[in-house]
Amino acid sequence: MSLDIQQIRKKFPILDREVNGQPLIYFDNGATTQKPKEVLDVLNHYYEYYNANVHRGIHTLSQEATDKMEESRRKVQAFVNAKHEHEIIFTRGTTEAINLVASSFGELLVEGDEILITQIEHHSNIVPWQLLAQRKKAVLRYIPLSAEGILDLSQLDQLLTNKTKLVALNQVSNALGVVNPIKEIITKAHQVGAKVLIDGAQSTPHIPIDVQEMDCDFFAFSGHKMYGPTGIGVLYGKEELLNLMPPYHGGGEMIKEVNLDFSTYACLPFKFEAGTPDVAGIIGLGAAIDFINSIGINEIHDYEMSLIDYTMQRLKTLPEVEIYAANAPHSGAISFNLKLDGVHASDVGMILDKKGIAVRTGHHCAQPIMKFFCIPGTVRISFAIYNTKEEIDQFIEGLKTAIRMLA
Numbered sequence: 001m002s003l004d005i006q007q008i009r010k011k012f013p014i015l016d017r018e019v020n021g022q023p024l025i026y027f028d029n030g031a032t033t034q035k036p037k038e039v040l041d042v043l044n045h046y047y048e049y050y051n052a053n054v055h056r057g058i059h060t061l062s063q064e065a066t067d068k069m070e071e072s073r074r075k076v077q078a079f080v081n082a083k084h085e086h087e088i089i090f091t092r093g094t095t096e097a098i099n100l101v102a103s104s105f106g107e108l109l110v111e112g113d114e115i116l117i118t119q120i121e122h123h124s125n126i127v128p129w130q131l132l133a134q135r136k137k138a139v140l141r142y143i144p145l146s147a148e149g150i151l152d153l154s155q156l157d158q159l160l161t162n163k164t165k166l167v168a169l170n171q172v173s174n175a176l177g178v179v180n181p182i183k184e185i186i187t188k189a190h191q192v193g194a195k196v197l198i199d200g201a202q203s204t205p206h207i208p209i210d211v212q213e214m215d216c217d218f219f220a221f222s223g224h225k226m227y228g229p230t231g232i233g234v235l236y237g238k239e240e241l242l243n244l245m246p247p248y249h250g251g252g253e254m255i256k257e258v259n260l261d262f263s264t265y266a267c268l269p270f271k272f273e274a275g276t277p278d279v280a281g282i283i284g285l286g287a288a289i290d291f292i293n294s295i296g297i298n299e300i301h302d303y304e305m306s307l308i309d310y311t312m313q314r315l316k317t318l319p320e321v322e323i324y325a326a327n328a329p330h331s332g333a334i335s336f337n338l339k340l341d342g343v344h345a346s347d348v349g350m351i352l353d354k355k356g357i358a359v360r361t362g363h364h365c366a367q368p369i370m371k372f373f374c375i376p377g378t379v380r381i382s383f384a385i386y387n388t389k390e391e392i393d394q395f396i397e398g399l400k401t402a403i404r405m406l407a
């Protein structure tokens with residue numbers, strides 16, 4: 001089926017605006033995607049028509065808001081193919097979802113236990129584990145990288161021991177756009193009894209997700225990177241694990257009964273959802289999933305892969321461009337630098353911005369991989385369903401201008 005990208009673009013009001021006198025070309029989708037009209041309308045409709053706190057009132061508005069919120073939970077459940085809807089926990093984003101696991105699952109760790117992550121993680125999948133390792137006197141280990149900057153699994157069997165309690169890694173790297181071999185890692189981690197958390201922040205917008213087929217124990221992602229609002233994210237966790245884990249935050253809604261000297265806790269998922277949730281954000285995330293489903297995640301994947309292939313092909317014709325991990329499988333993003341002395345990624349980003357083209361430059365919250373390459377940062381071009389080959393052509397022309405100006 002061929003997609004009508006122009007029709008899809010019409011759903012995104014922001015794509016009509018100009019930047020520096022040029023039509024906006026938005027290639028910073030890895031940071032956050034733009035929002036379609038149906039998501040914006042749903043947010044407005046919630047506040048204009050049935051704004052109320054959830055799960056607490058018997059009045060109509062509260063009931064309507066609660067029903068819509070729980071409908072969104074079922075949409076998320078179907079989107080990632082979780083077995084139960086109570087395995088879907090709403091968080092503020094991927095960062096909070098990972099912190100929840102580090103804090104709560106982390107309570108089950110004892111001194112000397114090991115946590116295994118990789119050298120190509122976002123800071124939000126490094127720092128919470130460092131904090132946990134300090135707190136529990138656990139040992140944090142890293143899967144190393146090959147010279148090309150992709151995971152080197154040759155030492156995986158030695159890195160996984162019977163002390164490894166958790167393995168955490170991203171499905172797609174935000175820094176390089178590389179797809180990691182999570183299936184192999186999950187299988188091997190389970191063989192030593194370790195649990196696995198997958199950071200899906202950069203995969204959920206681009207790749208069909210099936211947590212049961214993947215057999216991960218936890219899966220974290222953010223709404224705003226998949227056409228939804230900011231401030232809302234998801235932690236999927238296997239029921240039996242979530243049941244074992246102590247609560248994360250204490251407060252309203254997460255309790256069964258509170259006494260002056262002790263409290264008992266609500267069942268899943270509410271045990272992990274203390275306080276008033278981001279009702280609008282949750283409903284907006286449901287609308288974002290409807291938007292993705294209206295196109296089809298497989299169709300989005302195939303179309304975006306054609307953009308990736310085309311960009312790779314065009315970038316490879318420019319001898320001044322160095323693409324990172326160019327031969328590894330990519331999804332959603334490509335990272336590169338110009339091989340010109342004294343030129344920084346931000347120089348390229350500023351010249352492109354003058355042409356209305358938004359790319360991200362810097363370390364992308366992944367300093368260890370930048371240190372691995374001995375660079376301060378890269379230029380990252382990242383895609384969404386509304387991007388086109390014509391936009392890529394204009395980006396390549398902009399890049400040629402940058403090369404001429406900076407050489």
Ligand SMILES: Cc1ncc(COP(=O)(O)O)c(C=O)c1O
Nearest residue numbers: 093094095122124170174201222
């Ligand atoms: C791979 C990855 N993990 C985690 C995060 C953190 O996501 P958030 O800031 O939405 O919590 C990001 C955001 O860029 C990311 O790309």
